[in-house]
Amino acid sequence: MKLSRRSLLRASAAGAATLAAPAIVRAANPIKMAAILDQSGGLELLGRPMLEATKLAVSEINAAGGLLDRQIELIAYDPQTTIQFYTQFATQAAAGDRVDVVHAGITSASREAIRPVLNRFQTLYFYNTLYEGGVCDYNNFCTGSTPAQTVEKLVPYAMNKWGKKVYIIAADYNYGHITADWVQKYVRDNGGENVAVEFFPLDVTNFGPTIKKIQTEKPDFVMSALVGAAHISFYRQYGAAGVNKEIPLASTTFTLGGEHKLVSAEEGNGMIVSFAYFEEIDTPANRKFVSDLRAFSSEDINYISETTARSYEGVHLWAEGVRKAGTTDRMAVIEALRSPVSFDGPSGTVTIEPKTNHLVQNVAIAELRDQVLHVLETFEAQPPSDTLLVCDLDANPNQSTFYFENGLKAAGIE
């Protein structure tokens, strides 16, 4: 057969059309989702497993035939732990890619940077990290646990176990400050005494002076809301000075990035923590999630923590909303989500609380023994009662306020 340029072109064009046609019919119009989670630059410890869990949820939905007979197309951006990239990628996702939903943000600072952007471009926003509470935004669903769910349980538990004098140490930015406010409030509410509150910039590695001060003050226990790689030194130095055997620790952040695998068993033993999810939760749904995620993930996941599991559940919750609405239209999906929808995930049943767009969820207290967390007590279906104090989206849907921005006093909470 003689092959001229013209016939070759004609043949390949026809071939291409045949190949492309079914694909076009099948994926006529994928539902687009953006994930903006730090994959480098400092917060990758949290961000990488969160993205893997997001991908797992998307692939499960797609494998089951997609949503509304359409596939989900996931567009992932790496903001490199830089706030400026967050705004840039949020704008790109909303205005450029025209996605139907954005799952994004780890730190509160990143959430506050992109919330106004996504409001302006009217793009639905899911924030799947535990945080200090107080966001009241019709367009924004905050699925992580908040202090009224975790700290409120942890403080009385620790006070019953160890005593009423509490020494608080926390990271020096809004999460640490607001969480320290909550800890102080719950200590007072339970008749305890706040011995001292100290804040640490994120790059402090020498905790010697503070450890000496803790030994002088002799509290019954230390409550830690320290954050990040540098602050891990605190736990090591505390253990090295042998203080952890006399003055035990409770924390609202430790183990979230798998830190308990980074300090030795001796340094971590006896610490108690509280989150909405632990890898060790012993239910069939969770065992399946843990093994599925480990098999699916392209890299080793050291420890599956609340932020990872909640990223997975966040995607499924959104999918429930789309199914119920029968469309991807933003207002219809928001109304469906707030009707409200529930999802039975690895952490148990999570349900959207319509006054705040937060979750009613299970929380648990766990103790660290030999680098493994043992769940001590589970509290089912806890409402976000902190945010409920200030936020009512049923009464006033037209708001996008962060009530705790300037601390609890400014929000009128004593």
Next chain:
Amino acid sequence: MDLFLALALQIVYGVSNLALISLGLAIIFGMMRVINLAHGEFIMLGGYTVIVATSHGVNLWFAMLVLAPLVVGLVGVIVERVLIRHLYGRMIDTLLATWGLSLFLIGAVTTIFGPQTTTTISPPIGAVQIGGYGSSGYELFLILITLAAVAGVYAVLRLTKLGLVARATMQRPDMASALGVSTSQVYMLTFGFGSAVAGLAGGLLAPITGVVPTVGAIYIAKAFITVISGGAAILAGTLSASSLLGVVNGVISYATGPTLGEVALLLTAIVIIRIMPQGITGRFFRKSL
């Protein structure tokens, strides 16, 4: 009294910690006028050397005191041959190149070991009781080892032929060269020596701070401030600056809290640089090493 003793010990530890993380940078800056922005990553590599070695069953002491400086020293020699030697006398270019190197090392280590390490090593010495206060025995050991490292650097530079040749080369490379010294080799060895000291610091600090690929960023700023405040004399500069900054930081941290402690440290450094632009040793101890 117990508290005073425990606190004094803590402050001495703070001082020796600053000296330990700055010494390697000071050698490279003081001798060669090269500011190594990858210094923090050299410390990080020292830490990883210890973690990899101990997980393969190597004795912890051997890994910290021998392997970490050896491995990082070799890395330093390679870096000098490939990168630094093309940039002598071009300070801004060296800054940029070593900063790039630091990003590269963070990326490379993250790729190999992941964003966090799972292996843990505990300080090999237990707690020491001083009256009612528990202190870390390992911190005591670190104070001693820092003193030993400073003495060692002094001995090498002051008492050995190699040290003499190195100092001569740094002062008058043309004259040293005319007398038959291979200046290129001397530069290479000096850079390797400084890197090895950084590796030693990283190895020794691994058990109390833990190691992640980004741990270098925590050290570089403090090391940098200490070296610049200290000025050109390697040992006198490092020791005087870390004593001053460490005491200020320790006392203020205990009295008010770590935030103000850090502020006081930085403020002191600014005042020093304002009054003595050449650093402490630009005015005092000028003839010292």
